[in-house]
Amino acid sequence: MAAVIIAGSLTAFAGNNTVMADEISDIAVVSETTETRAAAKNGFVKEGNKTFYYKNGKKIKGWVEANGEKYYFMNNFEMAQSRYRTINKVDYFFKADGTLVANEVVKTTDGIFRFNADGTKVKNERYAEVVNCDFLAVRAEANAKSAEKGRLKPGELVKITGEANGWNKVETLNGLNGWSNGDYFNYNEPVNAKVQKVISVAKAQMGKPYRWGATGPSSFDCSGLMQYAFKNGAGVSLPRVSRDQANVGKKVSKAELQPGDLVFFAKGGRIHHVGMYLGNDQYIHAPQTGDVVKISKLSSRTLYTARRVIQ
DSSP states (O other): OEEEEEOSOOEEEETTEEEOOOOOOOEEEEEOOHHHHHHTTSEEEEETTEEEEEETTEEOOEEEEETTEEEEEOTTSOBOOSEEEEETTEEEEEOTTSOBOOSEEEEETTEEEEEOTTSOBOOSOEEEEEOSSSOEEEESSSSTTSOEEEEEOTTOEEEEEEEETTEEEEEOTTSOEEEEEGGGEEOOOOOOHHHHHHHHHHHTTTTOBBOTTOBSSSOBOHHHHHHHHHHHHHOOOOOSSHHHHTTSSEEOOGGGOOTTOEEEEEETTEEEEEEEEEETTEEEEOOSTTOBSEEEEGGGSOOOEEEESOO
16 A cells, blocks of 8 residues: 655644644655655645545544645534535635635636635625637627637636526626627536436436427427426426416526526517527527427527526
């Protein structure tokens, strides 16, 4: 068995014990022999895929500070990594390397948030990640003909401060303000368990043929697929046709779309097609005669309206 020793002096906070320290110098992989086992009993030690903190040969739990970063070791002595941890009724988030998120915007397990310098989450702000593009223009007004003020890169996190006609008003971390096409943002928001089941049922029908008037299980039309997925995934009964399904649940804008929302398309103001939004500019639907249940890009056609059936 091998252990990773992070050498150097450290600051540990466990109960009332405080040991001040100043640096982490290097990392070494050692065999867990009799000689090296003793050396592995102080500081951070990685055992398998878990990291612990030792003080005088014993694992400790609680806060540990090293080189200006804070870490937390849980009741089972394991380092908190890529997760929230509630400590004294406050929810903190820890990165993959175990460091406490503080004074930055990050993508967490349940969304994208800004955290204060003390690690507390800022409330009533909305952030998104730029996706599905080579770059995303930031424009002076909410339309494609407006003057370009700058560009966003894929993966960039921005603050969303408004919405109009499918465009999002954005504010970047370096102070750029303007409007960007709402099709190219991901909010990384959690999916309700019922919604996830509905999506799973819909995806299980992929490849089955479109047939007008069909409600499954061997073939579907567009509204029949939605009806089947919601009934078998969440026990929710939808009306039979798309124009009636468009009256169910809560209306949501394009910028507010979440996985599981119904998306509707129209000709001359009359709804004729429905699908289910999956996130990241994708939706699943039963398109037309001669085609099959499949996933398509939402931005490839004009969205008429959208509804959230499961809140």
